[in-house]
Amino acid sequence: MLLGLQNVTFEFGARVIVEDATWHIQPGDRIGLIGYNGTGKSTLLKVLVGQYLPSKGTVEKGRNTSIGYLHQDLLSFDTNDSILEVAMGAFERVRELEKEIEALGKLLEEKEDEKLLMDYTDKLHEMDVLDGYNIQYKTEEVLHGLGFTNEQINKPYKEFSGGWRMRVLLAKMILQQPDVLLLDEPTNHLDLPSIEWLEKYLLHYQGSVVIVSHDKYFLNRMVNKIVEIYQQELHIYSGNYEYYETEKAIRIDMQQKAYENQQDYIRQQERFVERFKAKASKAAAAQSIVKRLDKIERIENVTLERPNIKINFQVDKQPGKVIVTLKDVNKQFGDNVIVRDAVAEIERGDKIALIGANGKGKSTVLRIIADAETFEGERVWGHNVQSSFYAQHQLEALNLNNTILEEMSECRSGKTELELRSLLGCFLFSGDDADKKIKLLSGGEKARVALAKVIVSKSNFMMLDEPTNHLDMHSVELLAEALNKYEGSLILVSHDRFFVSQTANKIWEIIDHEIKEFKGGYTEYLEWKERMAKQAREEGRKQQEPKAKAQETAIKLQDTKNKPQEKQRFDNTELKNLQKKFQKVEAGLEDLKKQKTAVEAELGNPDIYKNATKFAETEKNYKAIQTQLAQAETEYEQLFEKIMEIESAMA
Known part of the structure; x- marks a missing residue:
């Protein structure tokens, strides 16, 4: 241990x-x-x-x-x-060893001393054992990984x-x-x-x-x-x-059944006692049962105690079709370019997850949408949009000297104190808890207060920056469930893959300083990324194979053309016709390969998934080209073998 x-x-x-x-x-x-x-x-x-x-x-x-x-x-x-x-x-x-070795090295330069030399050698050996010469490489490797x-x-x-x-x-x-x-x-x-x-x-x-x-x-x-x-x-x-999760469910089920069986047994025994305690012939047996029931170790009833926050996002007004549009947006911090001439649009009903590595500017883009960040370009709100912004800094922005109720009252929601207390009860702040000072709350409790403030707003468009931080798993599940029922639109930044997979119907990613959109959930997005990566690997391999095959074919044809026509016992007309046809098929094959590469580039562009009709048409075109390519390659090989056969016979 x-x-x-x-x-x-x-x-x-x-x-x-x-x-x-x-x-x-x-x-x-x-x-x-x-x-x-x-x-x-x-x-x-x-x-x-x-x-x-x-x-x-x-x-x-x-x-x-x-x-x-x-x-x-x-x-x-x-x-x-x-x-x-x-x-x-x-x-x-x-x-420490580095300093000691350096100091001993200087002393040994000044005078020869066997004891110093032994000490110097021992420290070099210890440095070697500790792999001390690689510490900078190891440190850089871990920092890069993070x-x-x-x-x-x-x-x-x-x-x-x-x-x-x-x-x-x-x-x-x-x-x-x-x-x-x-x-x-x-x-x-x-x-x-x-x-x-x-x-x-x-x-x-x-x-x-x-x-x-x-x-x-x-x-x-x-x-x-x-x-x-x-x-x-x-x-x-x-x-x-x-x-x-599976085992706990089984454990609870088993305990519940054991509890019910024991309760049935106790009721049977108690009925026996009640029925026969007054009869002299059964009194001893009844007394014995009473003693046995007193000694029995009672199984507790299973009541799954868990803090169920009740999140019910309400929408006050219905917005127009477009929530917000970004046009030619530019943002950078010094030399660090976040977005350049970026365009994007959020429509009514969109539930977007903005994902990607730290430093790519996810939270910055969210702040630009929320008008909480300066930028170049244009951001246009749609009709009737009522927004609310939940961000990590809002937890820090809570007034620590306020009580929870005072903090909620400052939202100017128009709700009475009784209504606010009722809402706070849904967020596990019941009774006197609503009068607690913010400074006494844990991280999770502060997060619940900030979420309650978002709900009070009755907004039809929410911007959420890492809303699951400080929430336990059950609360994350309840929040995901509430967002699925939410009738408004939202965009969120989260590193919680479960939460993103449960809430988003679109994925945004900042790639090459542009906002790329994928129409679909997180699971489909991952599958698409894997499919595109696999396709790229396969295409890289396939592009090498035809080149080698074409070179081999060209060499064979050249050899065939260079053979002396000494024994022409057949008419050359068929051979010439086949060679013309071969050249035509070869040119067609090259053209189809170029078409295939162009269509693959289109499919590799996330923008194509914004238009379902265009995507379906492009995918259909790609399958047709693949079929034509397979047929052309078969014809190419058959013609080549026929030409070789005739030329061999004529040789």
Whole structure:
């Protein structure tokens, strides 16, 4: 065992987080720590690392177990050092050795000393054992994987925002290679490419990993064990998140049946007692049953307790067909071009996911649409559009000294206090909770307040920037369900692949500083991307094959033409006709190949999917060209063999 809890009870104020909990982290474990918002996942990690002490029980840690702990509080760290320097801080001993070796080298230049030489040799050997000469390469590799460019890694750490700083600290932690890595919502700060890189990296990580995350896709790919905090207890499941969902349903079903069977048994026994307790001949038996019922260990009724936020987005007015149009939009930060002459349009009913790597400008484009960012070009609102904008900075923009109710009142929604309290109840702020100060709320609770403010607006067009951050998985599912029922239009930025797959009917991606649109959901988009990549690979291979075949054919034909016509025993008319036909088919074959390449380029352009009629016509054209090409190649080969046969006979 590397780390664990033994019969631990921990209370946070008057609230019990866990009671009599036992959990051991073994080598090779990749654990997903899950639970509803407010159950104490992050708190439990702090108990594991010793930041909080349990009121009962012990936290057990192996003598030489090293722990890496990534959490939000790390963001208070600041420095003028470059990102590369901060991340290379993982190799403390190697950095010390570098200084010691340099100092000893200077001393040995001044005088020869056998002891100094031995010390110098020992340190060089230790440096070699620690693979110290490759630390910069290793650090750069991890930083690149987490989305940093060569230019960025040499910039000062303090110039970067919170999300990017967290990536640097994650890189440092990974490079330290602790025995146990505790990650609190690591995907909140990563884009999709970086999440995929982290998945691959952690799958081959030698140590054990504990992850607090609401990302179903990430947990399904990453973990081999789930630990759920539920009703102040730890429930452990061997398997990924999908297995946990199935197994939990089975466990609840079994407990429910056991409870019902026991209740039936108890009722039968109680009826017997009630019927015969007054009869002398049965009184002893009745008394015996009463004693047995008193001793029986009662099975609890299964009541699935979970915080069900009730999200019901309302629309006040119906907008026109077009919600917003972007025309010739240009935006850059210094040398970093986000979009250039970009055009895009959002129509009524569109539910768009804006995806792509960090740094491509997703949030910037969202702010341009929301008129919260300066830009060159034109942005035109449609008729009757009422918009609302949910962004991460809005969580920071909440007035910390306000109560939740005061914050909601400032929205000027026209709702009475009673109506606002009723709405807050849907977001799990019931009774006195509505009078809590914002500064006392957790990240998840602040996110719920910001969402409630969006709902109050009754907008018919929503812009959502990472709305699932700080929400537990059940709340993410409820939000996705509510957005599917939402009668308005929306555009969202999210790194949560499950959430995007459940909500979007169109995908936008910023490619080469343009906004490219794919008409379809996230799953179809991924399939299309894979299909296009596969097609490109196959075309690259096919383009090489015809060239080689054509060269071979040309050589054979040239050899045939150069053969001396000594034994012409047949008429040349047939041969000449075949050769003319061969040249014509060859020219037609080349023309069809050019047509095929042109149509493939059209199909590779995401713009074509905006027009369903044009796409169907192009796809039909492509299939027709493929058929013609196959027929032409067959005729080409048959003619060539016939020509060779006649020329051979005439030779």
